[in-house]
Amino acid sequence: xxxxxxxxxxxxxxxxxxxxxxxxxxxxxxxxxxxxxxxxxxxxxxxxxxxxxxxxxxxxxxxxxxxxxxxxxxxxxxxxxxxxxxxxxxxxxxxxxxxxxxxxxxxxxxxxxxxxxxxxxxxxxxxxxxxxxxxxxxxxxxxxxxxxxxxxxxxxxxxxxxxxxxxxxxxxxxxxxxxxxxxxxxxxxxxxxxxxxxxxxxxxxxxxxxxxxxxxxxxxxxxxxxxxxxxxxxxxxxxxxxxxxxxxxxxxxxxxxxxxxxxxxxxxxxxxxxxxxxxxxxxx
Amino acid sequence: xxxxxxxxxxxxxxxxxxxxxxxxxxxxxxxxxxxxxxxxxxxxxxxxxxxxxxxxxxxxxxxxxxxxxxxxxxxxxxxxxxxxxxxxxxxxxxxxxxxxxxxxxxxxxxxxxxxxxxxxxxxxxxxxxxxxxxxxxxxxxxxxxxxxxxxxxxxxxxxxxxxxxxxxxxxxxxxxxxxxxxxxxxxxxxxxxxxxxxxxxxxxxxxxxxxxxxxxxxxxxxxxxxxxxxxxxxxxxxxxxxxxxxxxxxxxxxxxxxxxxxxxxxxxxxxx
Numbered sequence: 001x002x003x004x005x006x007x008x009x010x011x012x013x014x015x016x017x018x019x020x021x022x023x024x025x026x027x028x029x030x031x032x033x034x035x036x037x038x039x040x041x042x043x044x045x046x047x048x049x050x051x052x053x054x055x056x057x058x059x060x061x062x063x064x065x066x067x068x069x070x071x072x073x074x075x076x077x078x079x080x081x082x083x084x085x086x087x088x089x090x091x092x093x094x095x096x097x098x099x100x101x102x103x104x105x106x107x108x109x110x111x112x113x114x115x116x117x118x119x120x121x122x123x124x125x126x127x128x129x130x131x132x133x134x135x136x137x138x139x140x141x142x143x144x145x146x147x148x149x150x151x152x153x154x155x156x157x158x159x160x161x162x163x164x165x166x167x168x169x170x171x172x173x174x175x176x177x178x179x180x181x182x183x184x185x186x187x188x189x190x191x192x193x194x195x196x197x198x199x200x201x202x203x204x205x206x207x208x209x210x211x212x213x214x215x216x217x218x219x220x221x222x223x224x225x226x227x228x229x230x231x232x233x234x235x236x237x238x239x240x241x242x243x244x245x246x247x248x249x250x251x252x253x254x255x256x257x258x259x260x261x262x263x264x265x266x267x268x269x270x271x272x273x274x275x276x277x278x279x280x281x282x283x284x
Numbered sequence: 285x286x287x288x289x290x291x292x293x294x295x296x297x298x299x300x301x302x303x304x305x306x307x308x309x310x311x312x313x314x315x316x317x318x319x320x321x322x323x324x325x326x327x328x329x330x331x332x333x334x335x336x337x338x339x340x341x342x343x344x345x346x347x348x349x350x351x352x353x354x355x356x357x358x359x360x361x362x363x364x365x366x367x368x369x370x371x372x373x374x375x376x377x378x379x380x381x382x383x384x385x386x387x388x389x390x391x392x393x394x395x396x397x398x399x400x401x402x403x404x405x406x407x408x409x410x411x412x413x414x415x416x417x418x419x420x421x422x423x424x425x426x427x428x429x430x431x432x433x434x435x436x437x438x439x440x441x442x443x444x445x446x447x448x449x450x451x452x453x454x455x456x457x458x459x460x461x462x463x464x465x466x467x468x469x470x471x472x473x474x475x476x477x478x479x480x481x482x483x484x485x486x487x488x489x490x491x492x493x494x495x496x497x498x499x500x501x502x503x504x505x506x507x508x509x510x511x512x513x514x515x516x517x518x519x520x521x522x523x524x525x526x527x528x529x530x531x532x533x534x535x536x537x538x539x540x541x542x543x544x545x546x547x548x549x550x551x552x553x554x555x556x
Contacts, residue, residue: 027411100542220497239402242406265400
């Protein structure tokens with residue numbers, strides 16, 4: 001009797017969460033995976049292989065390219081910013097302002113962000129106007145907000161602060177004695193960074209880059225608002241198929257695109273977990 | 285010494301570039317919303333002419349804005365309710381009685397990173413549409429997906445404080461003083477994690493106010509979805525309202541970071 005009440009108590013506290021996750025996350029997600037491998041006539045791989053060939057292969061390449069580019073550039077800038085801020089005094093106003101602003105900007109994105117960039121760099125943008133007066137025509141140079149580098153420029157708005165937020169705690173967890181030790185053994189500042197700090201921080205930096213990758217890969221609203229030609233990116237291809245699902249057979253392609261995307265993101269997230277464990281060992 | 289000087293100069297330039305990158309677009313947005321001079325005619329001489337704030341009043345008095353904002357407000361409240369109902373019992377139970385479950389719970393709350401909104405929507409269309417079309421036809425159904433989507437953040441906000449206040453010790457102490465489990469929960473636990481409840485709530489408010497993907501793909505006209513329509517009808521109003529959203533979000537999230545700092549925590553951007 002006692003085990004029974006205990007069991008029911010466990011079930012009772014776990015029930016709300018378990019039902020939320022299974023009904024609204026697992027059921028839909030697993031259905032998609034199932035449907036992309038199984039049709040009425042049994043197991044098949046054709047929709048997955050379609051999702052990985054032709055136009056759709058191009059989409060995955062483009063999305064990967066965009067995500068990697070913004071992860072690397074955003075990662076380097078965000079890391080350098082974190083290093084500069086880490087050197088400041090803990091009471092520094094700039095330090096707390098940077099932290100607060102990063103929290104804001106890392107969550108920004110979507111429609112308002114696209115509007116802000118239109119106002120400055122769109123065809124009617126103020127910077128576009130000023131540069132035109134100096135004889136520089138951004139549109140003629142192909143540097144518009146609906147081009148690849150335009151997207152990169154806008155994505156950095158949330159990628160840089162996200163990297164900053166990921167790396168900052170790791171930087172402040174670095175023990176000063178490591179630096180003192182390196183210096184007393186005759187290491188120069190660049191020696192310390194190359195041989196001590198960067199190897200220790202390596203797992204964190206890769207974690208950050210991977211997370212930025214995942215973040216960019218799943219971003220939808222920003223690029224949707226920025227350009228119609230963003231239709232080439234995976235999330236917008238998925239939308240296209242989802243809304244045009246009157247054509248039979250195309251649904252399966254949508255399921256396959258989602259399955260491949262989730263597989264890719266799962267790979268990145270699993271790597272993050274492994275790397276985090278490694279960094280935790282350093283700090284222990 | 286010299287190299288230090290050079291690196292400091294470089295850092296200052298770098299900082300200035302970043303400040304311009306982050307704030308000039310917002311200033312340009314403000315100009316667009318509140319100055320009636322078209323960009324083409326703008327010169328240094330008329331920079332301070334033609335500033336009018338009619339766009340924001342027009343936006344705020346627009347009945348569609350009011351209607352969609354009410355829906356988004358309702359979604360926010362429901363999302364907060366669902367999140368707390370799902371998260372508080374299990375997070376407390378795991379902290380107090382089943383620490384061995386923690387890795388599992390953590391893993392579950394990371395799942396939304398692997399299944400982003402655009403992927404989940406496809407699954408939702410494949411499952412709910414045939415089985416429960418009535419559910420999706422109600423715009424408030426979005427709140428369940430919002431609660432899922434915010435799980436990495438809301439879980440970490442709450443779990444972090446639960447372990448910091450030593451929920452297990454508090455529970456044992458209250459038991460030995462004869463308190464029931466329920467009165468422990470309401471009289472001891474909740475007042476002690478108020479801070480993280482505020483943080484989780486504000487994060488949800490900020491996120492739902494800007495959420496676009498679920499709503500647009502499931503064809504629900506929430507506030508952020510209407511923002512695009514408004515911008516094509518009345519550009520300046522659309523910009524004014526979008527700027528207002530950014531400023532309001534900034535204020536909310538600064539409050540989050542400052543209340544986190546008070547308890548020695550840091551904003552967890554990742555929920556990993």
